[in-house]
Amino acid sequence: MHDLSSSAPNPLAGLKAKRLGRELAAAIALSALAALGFAGDLRSGSFIATAQAQTAERIVAAGGIVTEVLYALGLKDNIVGVDTPSQWPPEAQKDKKSVGYVRALSAEGVLSLKPSQIIAVEGAGPPDALALLKESGTPITMIPEALTPEAVVAKIAAIGKAAGAAEPAQQLAATVKTRFDELDRLRTGLPKQKRVLFVLSLQNGRTMVGGRNSTADAIIALAGGVNAASAVEGFKPMTDEAIITAAPDVVLMMRFSSAHNATPDELFAMPAFSQTPAAKQKALIRMDGLYLLGFGPRTPNAARDLMAELYPEAKIAQLSAAK
Amino acid sequence: MTLAVKQTSSASATALAILAEGRRRKGIIAVAALVGFCLLLMLLSLGAGAFAIAPGRVADILMAKLGIGQVELLDSREALVVLNIRMPRLLLGALVGAALAISGALMQGLFRNPLADPGLVGVSTGAGLAAAATIVLGDRFFLSNFAMKLPFALLPFGAFFGGLVSTLALYLIATRQGRTSVATMLLAGVALGALAGSLTGLLAFISDDRQLRDLTFWSLGSLGGASWTKLSVVAPIVLPLLFAVPLLARGLNALMLGEAEAYHLGVPVQRIKALAILLVALAVGASVASAGVIGFVGIVVPHLIRLSIGPDHRLLLPLSAIGGAALLVGADIVARLVVVPAELPIGIVTAFIGAPFFLWLLLRRGRIAEL
Numbered sequence: 163m164h165d166l167s168s169s170a171p172n173p174l175a176g177l178k179a180k181r182l183g184r185e186l187a188a189a190i191a192l193s194a195l196a197a198l199g200f201a202g203d204l205r206s207g208s209f210i211a212t213a214q215a216q217t218a219e220r221i222v223a224a225g226g227i228v229t230e231v232l233y234a235l236g237l238k239d240n241i242v243g244v245d246t247p248s249q250w251p252p253e254a255q256k257d258k259k260s261v262g263y264v265r266a267l268s269a270e271g272v273l274s275l276k277p278s279q280i281i282a283v284e285g286a287g288p289p290d291a292l293a294l295l296k297e298s299g300t301p302i303t304m305i306p307e308a309l310t311p312e313a314v315v316a317k318i319a320a321i322g323k324a325a326g327a328a329e330p331a332q333q334l335a336a337t338v339k340t341r342f343d344e345l346d347r348l349r350t351g352l353p354k355q356k357r358v359l360f361v362l363s364l365q366n367g368r369t370m371v372g373g374r375n376s377t378a379d380a381i382i383a384l385a386g387g388v389n390a391a392s393a394v395e396g397f398k399p400m401t402d403e404a405i406i407t408a409a410p411d412v413v414l415m416m417r418f419s420s421a422h423n424a425t426p427d428e429l430f431a432m433p434a435f436s437q438t439p440a441a442k443q444k445a446l447i448r449m450d451g452l453y454l455l456g457f458g459p460r461t462p463n464a465a466r467d468l469m470a471e472l473y474p475e476a477k478i479a480q481l482s483a484a485k
Numbered sequence: 486m487t488l489a490v491k492q493t494s495s496a497s498a499t500a501l502a503i504l505a506e507g508r509r510r511k512g513i514i515a516v517a518a519l520v521g522f523c524l525l526l527m528l529l530s531l532g533a534g535a536f537a538i539a540p541g542r543v544a545d546i547l548m549a550k551l552g553i554g555q556v557e558l559l560d561s562r563e564a565l566v567v568l569n570i571r572m573p574r575l576l577l578g579a580l581v582g583a584a585l586a587i588s589g590a591l592m593q594g595l596f597r598n599p600l601a602d603p604g605l606v607g608v609s610t611g612a613g614l615a616a617a618a619t620i621v622l623g624d625r626f627f628l629s630n631f632a633m634k635l636p637f638a639l640l641p642f643g644a645f646f647g648g649l650v651s652t653l654a655l656y657l658i659a660t661r662q663g664r665t666s667v668a669t670m671l672l673a674g675v676a677l678g679a680l681a682g683s684l685t686g687l688l689a690f691i692s693d694d695r696q697l698r699d700l701t702f703w704s705l706g707s708l709g710g711a712s713w714t715k716l717s718v719v720a721p722i723v724l725p726l727l728f729a730v731p732l733l734a735r736g737l738n739a740l741m742l743g744e745a746e747a748y749h750l751g752v753p754v755q756r757i758k759a760l761a762i763l764l765v766a767l768a769v770g771a772s773v774a775s776a777g778v779i780g781f782v783g784i785v786v787p788h789l790i791r792l793s794i795g796p797d798h799r800l801l802l803p804l805s806a807i808g809g810a811a812l813l814v815g816a817d818i819v820a821r822l823v824v825v826p827a828e829l830p831i832g833i834v835t836a837f838i839g840a841p842f843f844l845w846l847l848l849r850r851g852r853i854a855e856l
Contacts (some may be wrong), residue, residue, distance in 0.1 A: 174556050189856070200581075219557070243826060259825055259826055260824075261826050261827055262824065262827025262828060263698075265695070265699065265702065266702050266707075266709075266827070266828070266830075267827075268535065268709055268821065268828035269570055269709070270534050270535045270570050270821065270826075270828060271573070271821075271825060271826030271827055271828060272826060273535075273536050273562065273565075273566060273570075274534070274535035274536035274537065274825070274826050275826060276562075285695055288702075288707075288709065288710055289710075290710030290711075290712060291709055291710070292710065293712070294569065294570060294712065297563055297565065297569065298565050299562075331816040332643055350540075373700075396693050396694070397693075397694060409601050444707070476756060
């Protein structure tokens with residue numbers, strides 16, 4: 163496609179000749195470089211990024227948190243596509259095209275929505291698809307993962323900035339920060355900390371719990387509890403004995419819509435759970451999974467609600483900044 | 486088949502000649518039909534996709550690429566989609582499909598077993614284990630800077646060498662005093678497969694949510710990562726193999742009579758075995774490395790061809806390659822269109838469209854055709 167332009171005098175041709183040179187060099191070094199994985203870097207510069215008109219943003223949001231923040235900022239009309247984990251607000255899945263699971267995006271599928279901007283959470287992929295999207299000249303903003311209040315606030319600001327709504331995003335971030343601060347004050351007035359076991363699933367009697375460095379661990383800490391499964395890393399199955407040893411005061415689960423949900427009676431009849439302090443009070447808390455583990459603008463409120471459920475006797479106040 | 490060969494060998498020379506003539510004509514028709522079908526699918530694949538492009542526009546872009554027509558067209562997003570997304574994807578699909586199917590045909594001929602597939606000699610399981618190891622352990626043990634650059638290349642190369650190493654190990658286990666026992670190889674392949682499976686399970690156990698997702702999607706296969714870079718690595722490995730494999734056709738035909746019989750016919754049995762295994766390891770290793778694990782193609786395409794044109798390897802091998810290419814290119818069209826703008830893993834589609842067709846063919850025949 164380049165052979166015609168090498169001698170033409172206009173600047174576009176010069177550009178093309180440069181591209182030809184670069185691609186030739188790339189082709190020669192290809193086998194060696196490809197083997198080392200540098201090809202992605204080289205290729206990302208090979209297409210001229212076209213400056214997109216900022217008037218009508220067409221944003222593809224990859225990552226539930228991105229969609230949630232964009233909706234919270236009132237930018238829903240600028241969204242053309244969302245990924246499958248974008249479950250909040252619920253209308254996002256109904257109103258917007260789905261580009262599939264965040265880690266299995268299709269380059270052509272995303273491009274077919276003619277995006278002017280792609281905002282993706284860290285971990286979106288696969289890398290090949292992202293490389294192709296970069297090559298197409300579409301700006302991509304990656305939003306890092308966040309489990310601390312400071313990082314959540316920063317994340318909101320970053321998403322807003324990428325979407326061309328830095329000012330409203332700063333306001334939202336400030337509100338969220340105020341709520342986190344209030345949550346800190348609520349936490350200092352708590353009675354003796356309760357041990358909380360987050361149970362992700364009970365497949366075939368195998369208990370999958372949320373260990374340290376998991377979203378469950380972070381939200382339990384924000385709500386003023388102690389993670390009873392902190393001996394485990396991430397979401398992992400835990401043995402019956404280990405659950406008894408962990409001695410949780412409360413079991414925390416996600417609320418599912420499906421019928422085969424263990425009732426408190428069924429759960430605490432299981433040998434592993436029957437021997438825990440939680441069994442005496444049948445202390446089972448169920449909360450919406452996305453609300454609980456989403457780590458977005460709603461997180462201070464989710465932590466406050468969990469706190470109120472954990473310590474009913476403490477009469478936890480509503481967050482004043484909450485609407 | 487053994488019976489058929491004995492019968493024909495005892496038949497008169499004229500009958501034999503008529504039979505051969507009939508088969509040749511049938512073969513030519515089959516090749517022409519399948520090649521045509523495959524090309525049709527390829528054109529469809531270039532024209533169809535989530536990104537709407539008019540067929541005329543696709544033609545314009547192809548012409549511009551060849552230097553005829555408006556060259557400015559090549560800077561458009563449409564050109565990027567056609568030339569840098571669909572084209573490499575289509576070619577990778579054709580290559581991988583051809584490699585998997587021809588490897589399946591080769592394995593079934595070598596093992597004289599209709600159930601043999603490339604997975605049996607350990608390529609897929611070894612590649613799978615190596616890929617799981619790069620996904621899960623790559624993050625942990627490589628220097629962060631290294632890992633930032635490499636995950637894109639580490640996985641395919643890990644998978645490729647995993648496949649080669651496990652195949653080589655199996656071959657050495659099954660070879661005693663210069664003789665390779667196919668039965669030992671089959672059994673040892675099952676054992677090593679189980680071992681690799683358990684190790685992969687162990688890796689899945691220690692992986693985090695993200696790595697687990699990666700593992701799952703990789704094991705279902707996808708052509709989504711196709712690029713000219715990837716193609717420039719895979720094509721030089723797979724293309725020569727596709728042309729090398731049919732050279733073994735006569736030897737495989739003789740092997741159908743039995744190893745001893747083939748040996749006495751002057752066929753270098755041991756050399757054919759070693760060569761076939763090497764070719765399969767290379768072809769499947771490269772396929773798995775570039776597109777993940779895509780099941781079904783290697784085992785079923787050769788059967789489809791055999792059911793339609795008979796077991797002569799001189800036709801079976803090349804036709805399997807074309808059939809495999811057609812199946813994968815076709816399946817990829819479905820994978821890309823059915824949940825637009827997302828896409829399905831192709832392994833789901835190959836089995837979903839291929840298996841019912843295969844069953845229908847079997848039922849129509851009334852019995853499973855003997856090899």
